[in-house]
Amino acid sequence: MQFDSLDDIAAFCRDLPIGDARAAAAAMVRQRALTKPPGSLGRLEELAIWLARWQRRELPRLKQVTVAVFAGNHGIAARGVSAYPQAVTAQMVANFAGGGAAINQIASLGGAELRVVPIELDRPTRDFTIAPAMDVDEFLAAVEIGYRTVPPDSDLLAVGEMGIANTTTAATLCAALLGGGAARWAGRGTGVDDTGLACKCEAIEAAVSFHGAILRDPLAVAAGLGGRELAAIAGAVLAARRHHIPVLLDGFVATAAILPLAQLEAGIVDHCRAGHVSAESGHRALLRELGLEPLLDLDMRLGEGSGAALAILLLRAALSCHTGMATFSEAGVSGAGG
Amino acid sequence: MQFDSLDDIAAFCRDLPIGDARAAAAAMVRQRALTKPPGSLGRLEELAIWLARWQRRELPRLKQVTVAVFAGNHGIAARGVSAYPQAVTAQMVANFAGGGAAINQIASLGGAELRVVPIELDRPTRDFTIAPAMDVDEFLAAVEIGYRTVPPDSDLLAVGEMGIANTTTAATLCAALLGGGAARWAGRGTGVDDTGLACKCEAIEAAVSFHGAILRDPLAVAAGLGGRELAAIAGAVLAARRHHIPVLLDGFVATAAILPLAQLEAGIVDHCRAGHVSAESGHRALLRELGLEPLLDLDMRLGEGSGAALAILLLRAALSCHTGMATFSEAGVSGAGG
DSSP states (O other): OOOOSHHHHHHHHHTOOOOOHHHHHHHHHHHHHBSSOTTTTTHHHHHHHHHHHHHTOSSOOOSSEEEEEEEOOBGGGGGSOOSSOTHHHHHHHHHHHHTOSHHHHHHHHTTEEEEEEEOOTTSOBOOTTTSOSSOHHHHHHHHHHHHHHSOTTOSEEEEEEEOTTHHHHHHHHHHHHHOSOHHHHOOOTTTOOHHHHHHHHHHHHHHHHHTGGGTTOHHHHHHHSOOHHHHHHHHHHHHHHHTTOOEEEOSHHHHHHHHHHHHHSTTTTTTEEESBOOSSTHHHHHHHHHTOOOSBOSOOOOOTTHHHHHHHHHHHHHHHHHHHSOBHHHHTOOOTTO | OOOOSHHHHHHHHHTOOOOOHHHHHHHHHHHHHBSSOTTTTTHHHHHHHHHHHHHTOSSOOOSSEEEEEEEOOBGGGGGSOOSSOTHHHHHHHHHHHHTOSHHHHHHHHTTEEEEEEEOOTTSOBOOTTTSOSSOHHHHHHHHHHHHHHSOTTOSEEEEEEEOTTHHHHHHHHHHHHHOSOHHHHOOOTTTOOHHHHHHHHHHHHHHHHHTGGGTTOHHHHHHHSOOHHHHHHHHHHHHHHHTTOOEEEOSHHHHHHHHHHHHHSTTTTTTEEESBOOSSTHHHHHHHHHTOOOSBOSOOOOOTTHHHHHHHHHHHHHHHHHHHSOBHHHHTOOOTTO
16 A cells, blocks of 8 residues: 555545444354353453454454554653653664563463564654654655555454653644643653653643644644654554454554544544553543543553553453354253243 | 361461462562563553462462352242243353353463362252251351362462352342342343342342341351352362462352451452452442452453453463563663663
8 A cells, every 4th residue: 555645545544444244243143142141241242243343254263463563753752751761662672572571471472473663763753842743754654664564364453552752642642633731631651750741741732732733634633743653553553444454452652543543534443442441541531532442441551562462362252252152052051031 | 178167167267378478579579670661561560469479479370270160059049030040050061061151262261270060950059038048067068169179289260150040149148248238239140121130139138138137147148148159169269268379250149259258357358359340230349348459341241250261361461471571671671760
């Protein structure tokens, strides 16, 4: 896929496939025949039906599961919005490569292939309080990197990110596209103190004020107030939709990354589920805005795809029940009122 | 272990080991050295430390994981409190043996050994609105069955149950021991209609009124208003405590089963975590009474250990991060403010 302009992305979004209602209905019928009171597996039933809808199969599969983690650096880091130095982004990418990070352990447990994609770490985005973070070409390049990262034959995609200062970027996107001011969206990220939090709020307000003219255009906001790893996540989510791959989102940053898409085209993120709600304060409000109900709520706030990868385990459980359980008639179990 | 009287159980409870604070502290120190902002793995960190405390090892293990599912039948079923006939208890035990139930799939995914223990299914407890459900000897026998089911070398125990009508039994125990009336504790179980729910409330009120004289004695309540599979769960939880095995509880019935122990001796269920909160209406209130914060909230209400077994996956993730991640110094990653 090549995107030559923001309009190309908008046109692409208007033309994406919807889910397969017939496969979903067949999965629903199957769920009702399994040896359990109807509905008693709760969200595990809903997840099996959701997989069926987007994979277009009554019996979905989870053979090829991809965890994509995109990394980027942010000019806004210079404003003292993070507890960690910018060098940590590259150090953590090296840690991913060496297998020493949380996401390595969790992705491995989930039977997923981990793809780590650093994007021009030596070329941070510009400080968006005084300039566009990216120009359109830089933004489109990052979207395409994300798009190309997704193996078209994946059965499931989990997306995450790494980027010092990127909760500030995410909060700025939310403030720009949803309003409510900096305080609604700024949290403590990796653990900033009160001074750091004040810097963060100041940066967000300054950015929204500086970019006032473009706030009605979600893709222009994604370029001007976003980050490369966020743009790549948006690209990956579009690729997944094109290839009928359901998606698990990670935390606040990954969810903010798809907000511009969601505003661009109704239903464009229907193939996504929130793997978890993070402890980062804006995430719960953002999920509510997007109509996403998180699968896990474990007070995590690490990023790097960890919450999304953890939710892969729940999908495996949902699928193993869906495909492995006996039906009432197979098992000779009496039904309700029987 | 042989229990010859209710007093034997009470004495046993007073003499049980507490957790290992030194192993927990070492695990906490380790967590802070791993390549992530402190606390950013949220409850996964707390779970690793909890495993360390109860296994008495800085680096816990999950090699031998046991899922114990106890089944029993209930005289109260005759009062129309369930949507399913009593025969389903034995049919589902056969389904467990055949590998066709949800718990088979989830326990297998969690790498756990499933032990299904039907207890005198052809001899239901007595209708506790008009008689004691069990006499003391019957109760003690069920406790001992549960106790003996737990392999002493288990690294983790998940407990669940199967028993048509047993959400009525669980609600009755809660009403008897915690008060608040039938309406606070009665839910729809496997899916009773309004008439069934009314029958359920009526049965609970009748039972509490009939047994008024024993309500101050938690173990007498567990015998007189309980069920065999609930007594067995209590026995299994005591065995786990004796053998330093952390425990995951399943839903409303499994949690109600340990309520008498919790009332008997402070801290007696500190080695237990709630695998999930079920959709059965009384469960959330019961967890709050016990100070237990559930790990999962997926609208499940199946029983058979399914929610507890699902939480095994989270423990495996917590452990894999705890033992598999690199430290800041190993990975050459800068710390906060560094």
